[in-house]
Amino acid sequence: MNKYKIIGLFILIFIFGFIIRFYQLGKVPAGLYIDEAALGYNAYSILKTGKDEFGKPWPIVFRSVGDFKAPIYTYLVVPLIPIFDLSPFTVRLPSFIFGLLTVPILFLLISRLTDKYRISLSLLSALLLTVSPWHVLFGRTAYETNVALFFYLFGVYLFYLGLRKKLFLILSAVMLAISLSTYHSERILVPITVIALFWKFKEQLLQPGYKIFLISALILGIIITLPSLSIISSSGFLARASGLNIFSHQRQQPAGFIDNLQLPAEGLINSNFFLSTREFASLYLSYFSPRYMFNLGDYGPRSSFPELSAFYFWQFPFYIIGLFYLLKERSLKQLRFLVLLLLVITPIPAAITRDPYSTTRALPVVIPQIIIISFGILKIYSLLQPKIRPILLLTFAFILPYSVLHLYSSAIVLNDPQRAKEWNYGLEQVTQFTKTTGSIPVVVDNSRGEPYIQLLFYLKYDPDIYQKENFEVSLSEYYINIERNKDKKIGIITTRTIDFEKDIFIDQYLISDPLAISDNQAKEHALTQVLEVKNIQGEVFFKGYRTNPATKCKLSPNTKQCTELVRINEEKSIYE
């Protein structure tokens, strides 16, 4: 195949990937998840004030709804806001861009590392990554993991370039250091990768000509990662990390722990080392499990599409065959080493956290597995008799469009009706309503969520005013203290739990999900319904009511609040 044909084919794949990821970007998934809104509003706040929502100037990691977010994604959104405005589209745009750019990096990486199957494997892997449900999902939603994957893979690619042109080693260090600051998983993955690659190529890298570049790369890498690394040891960050980590048993006993065991050897039977090792092994293995890969996918409703797993079911046999031949054949040269290395190390960061098969934390696993599936397909093709090969090609001519349609069915058609609640759909409509309430106060219930950040996002509320009106921790304790203040004030809007003892005797709007205020409660407290937000299937997500203190007091005049209300009204009339 000549050079122009290859480039032409790759451009077609790239355009295909662009269409798949760009179609209704920002609209589907409908709604904006709390983390996405936090990324967007903090970027907006940085743009307007140079501080985040808590008033911290240029944070190294962003404090956000009980978590600490890596900073790169937020800072990437900042320059996009003046161009595209603050919207779900803008927040998801970096993920889209870097997700799409991962495709050419994968193509170039495979082309660089192997001679046999060079073109076919790089093109096929790029194509399968383009339509991969796992990769597409994170390319359409605002997740730091997707951006981190791009920098990680680009860093690895530049490392291999650096083996020939030494200057690239410095660029590789820069990319890997950025990826380390982009997402938590890369903080474990990057050091292991660097050590493994150094070990593999130590003879070449320790030659005199390389030393100066290697030292420069190391220094530059450390300088870039130093701010992030300095935060890792802070108590706030450690508290969060220990909550997720299976080796920490502060919040939860290890899996398999037998309660109330009063035996002399209890310590041995419930040994943390034994139980945690077993759990780690199980979690690690889940990333190679056909059940998760080709059937269940991620349990998390936001990290999977309905009725679609991380990979297509038809890829299952090719995965097994590809894996077998990858282990057996040495024709793939350096690519074989890299794929096996990535396959072994990429699940590690995710496997030390409690959830099995977390596609968010283990996104880099998609790269070696896509290469293995592609290799399996090519291997089968090469083993077939030439007469039969057209049948395989014809089968693919049907399977590929079917897979894309399957993706469309899950991501576009079914996702919103089935998962809208998980994407916090409805808060945009709630925000629009609050704009029409004039000066009457609005209480938004936060007993089952934290809607304040979406309200801030959709209102584009002035960050300067918000920072002054709200307090969570002092700036000196920003990275240390993980105490939360869930009640927020956004102008006339307050987000807090509705208090039926008091709130119904004040003239205001109450907004909540149907659980916080039932129809019976609305009737009992003389509330007038003014808002109803439903999803496509007619399921009610939010309801808004106007309180009627006067009517309520007519219904139950002897309550303490009503007596107080009458007194206030009388005082008012005397004063007037």
Place this chain on the structure above:
Amino acid sequence: MISFYLKFVTIAMILMLWPLNILLKNGILEFLYYASPVIFIFSSFLLYSKKNVYWPLLLIPIAFINTALLFFPSLVSLLNFIFLSRTKLALFILLFSLLTTVLGLSTFFSKSIFVDDYQERQSVIRKGQLYPTVWLARLFQNKPSIYLERYEFNLTALTDPNNYFFGFHPREIVTNNQNLIKFPFLSIVFFLMGLYYLGKNIYFRRKELAHWKFLVVVIISLIFCLSLLTSFDKHDFVLFIPLSIIMFTGFNIFIKNLNNSKKICLSIFLIFGFLEYIQLFIRSLLGTL
């Protein structure tokens, strides 16, 4: 080299967990019910090892003992006839086993993935209404897709190593399943070694592992048949023999070139295996198995 006793203890530790787990969880009668097909498969394997061509005949009673495995003898006989032995005898065995399958079809249906589920059908209809075009709705929301989904679930679960070494996942409860651990989790090393060795034998068509053809035919047939069931739980005990052979092969490869580091690994395996057995007995006593 390690002593015969140590080897014996290790192998016993690897292989005893699954039967013991089923026995403690379900009682002796149920255990015997699920273990009897295993005996026939083992007998068949012994015949195959002695190059006796009648080995598929011994699998036919399985269809009568456990109707959930109705298709198994026919499928093995079919694969035997196509790939291993194109003889009149093999054809006769195939026809005979097909006859037994046909006779038991009516009882099999109620245990299979083809059982009708009204709720599921309604859900498919509801989801179908979400599509912009009818043909797209029909492509993804149809009756066969219900069966296919169930089949895919079973197939991937049966080929999931977590199912055998961790009872799926320590924190996960799979419905319609006892979530029993089948083998000590560190024995996955032996299993993977055995599996790779089996793969190599298939690829090079070597005769070192003489029984690889038996293993392939039986495993494929069993996984296909078990995937057809509404719930394969406990029925999957029939995989005990083929999986144990793979495990045994892997273990032999492991100890063939035993060095100091492998000895340490073996010691860790024995300690962890011992703890798994202790946990099993305690859970059984506490009634939380």
